[in-house]
Amino acid sequence: MIILFASGWLSLSAQTTTPAAPTPDENTIRVLFDAALAKGESYQMLEHLTGRIGPRLSGSPGAAAAVEWARHVMQEYGFDSVWLQPVMVPHWVRGQKEEGRIVNSKKMGTVQVNISALGGSAGTGPSGIAASIVEVKDFEELKRISGSVKGKIVFFNRPMDPTKINTFTAYSGAVNQRGSGASEAARYGAVAVVVRSMGSNVEDYPHTGGMQYTPNVPQIPAVAISTKHADLLSKLLKDDPSLQFYMETHCETLADAPSFNVIGEIKGGEYANEIIVVGGHLDSWDLAQGAHDDGAGCVQSIEVLRLMKAIGYKPKRTIRAVMYMNEENGLRGGRAYADIAEKNKEKHIAAIESDRGGFTPRGFTMTATDSEKERIRSWKPLMEPYGLTDFGQEGGGADIGPLARLNVALIGFLPDSQRYFDYHHTPADTFDKVNKRELEMGAASMASLVYLLDKYGLK
């Protein structure tokens, strides 16, 4: 696309009428976006968090370093208060070695495949597990063949539905294989499970992620396999249903470890006891930098408070940035935050979470009363010039979910979803996958909503 000869679309930028003078709200939102896009600091923060600290699974040295970093950054920005909220977290470690092999297939012999233990899984130990492997699409199919599962590895191979426009809907439709596939298979005597990665495309790397064991069912090892190797395994199994699969993992769950939520706030000048939260989760999976999941949400949340200070806005209510610990494998941080808020009789009016990646903003989801939703939707015309048009979906965020019982309006920042599951929970979730402008636009969108919530409240 050039412009010299592009008479057809040059008119795009032409103003045919003099625009009306902006209202104070229009003006403040414009100033917030200008500050985020011309002098934003979210991208530099993310570069540090992902590049200098990197993976930060709950209980790991990376998580501890991220806690110190977040506290330090918010102190340096001069927020009114910055503190740590202690929380005990699950402490799962992957161990050094992971190995998967399709053994003695008819067409290709033995093939090394890319696997990763699912978070929370038991390991196989050094002797590994070698067994026949049987493919199923879902728990119904597993039940139908349950008589033939004993002593075998179960291979869950239902892809994310590519026709779902919202990739989170496709994820929801596939993720029970990862979350509870191991226990479902163990009920019928399976010795391990291999789960097709939760990815939108066919790629080389496995996507890890949380799984849970059902009480009183044997805890068998569970691994994710890359989508490319899931396709290969499925193909080789069709030719040779008796082929063997070998897997070896050394992961284990240690005793719970101490960690922290990290909180910074700017005190309200008029209704200091009314709190508006904006947050993300500081922990990430161990395989990668956690740039989109959820480094983006953390730096955007800090940036919201920094932007307010930078433009000289004095909030009426108290604005809090919360970096939750342990969203990925326990939600202990989100639960502890709500418990303490309840115990301290804090009055939260709204909580916003950014945990869908640092992509172009599309809108906000809401789990709130009808009148709260109506109030927030009344602000849509102020956001539309920045591309935020979707205010119609239910939803908040995992970490803020526990605040529901305190009747807090829960709001999810909603960016474009198309690329999220290319990177999610993989070594590919790195800083270079985040676009500077997209990240900054998200921070400005959240700051704009916080500004409106602060100015007008929700009652």
Place this chain on the structure above:
Amino acid sequence: MIILFASGWLSLSAQTTTPAAPTPDENTIRVLFDAALAKGESYQMLEHLTGRIGPRLSGSPGAAAAVEWARHVMQEYGFDSVWLQPVMVPHWVRGQKEEGRIVNSKKMGTVQVNISALGGSAGTGPSGIAASIVEVKDFEELKRISGSVKGKIVFFNRPMDPTKINTFTAYSGAVNQRGSGASEAARYGAVAVVVRSMGSNVEDYPHTGGMQYTPNVPQIPAVAISTKHADLLSKLLKDDPSLQFYMETHCETLADAPSFNVIGEIKGGEYANEIIVVGGHLDSWDLAQGAHDDGAGCVQSIEVLRLMKAIGYKPKRTIRAVMYMNEENGLRGGRAYADIAEKNKEKHIAAIESDRGGFTPRGFTMTATDSEKERIRSWKPLMEPYGLTDFGQEGGGADIGPLARLNVALIGFLPDSQRYFDYHHTPADTFDKVNKRELEMGAASMASLVYLLDKYGLK
């Protein structure tokens, strides 16, 4: 983001009411999106065009190979007619060597910088040009200092405005430096120009692009410098206004060369003489693969016709995919297409162009009559479930612009703009920068609009 613990947003995918049965239009659009996302072929086409053919500047062997490829692909898909439309194109070649140096700066001595000749520029030849260099922001500033420009190199260093939400607006506000900076500077006796790259961010590589010489003004060499080195040069110039700049380029303009537009069509069953065009441009700059600019638009256009056949849709009107040649440095293809349409008294009812990259769809721009715009906007509710919400902007596309005189409704496919100018006209515009789902969603969006245009017309 996990799901096991994510009670807050799980409700996103829950259906609280039974949806009404889809209308025939809703159903056809759903089927088009399903076909594009589950069994699309645009991504594979783009992989071939970018990886096997690569750069394809007008007159180059790559452009000739792309013509043959596009014809072959459309023939293989069994479109009713596929033909080449001859057009003579400008033939500019870069030559082997390009070199830029900041010479003898006070702080850093001599520094090699990343430059690329602008398309259409004269070369310096092997002796290069070494001269003092003077920085300006715009033509007004150039005019103010015009008395001191003689014998010097002029450095145009006005960045794209980062606060513009639509990056094309920022581009429009900066690109006159590239397009006519050389002639503006030559009027005052400058010997060459260095232009800050048209990029959204600060990066290492220069962005080339078209420039034009004003008649009867000396044709001085013009190069783009990477945004990073533009910042460096500006900084060093502040310390040492007398520093020298050296540039050497070997580009030249050869005699016009023969080339082609490539056209494929599916004949209409009812109003075969009424034509709907969907297209992109087959040429690209020579520095890169031209994945977003505009390989994406080409494969999406072919995919529109393929999708119609794949779902068994029989159009009433004639649907044409047009791959224009020479959008980047002459627009000869777009002009020839309109000339031939006029000469043959063809009746085009609408032309859609995709030339803003293969990103997530946001809507369509229109240059059309009020009643045509109203008709198209009445279809917005059918497109909104797929994220297309912006039908409010003027604009068509460069290649379809010449059809305006035939009273054709001009429509521009409008994807998200945030990433486009990270890659535009650089070696970074490669296949891996295109997301499969985003590309496919664009093809499906265009196919849906073509379906509605075909079914309902515009009168």
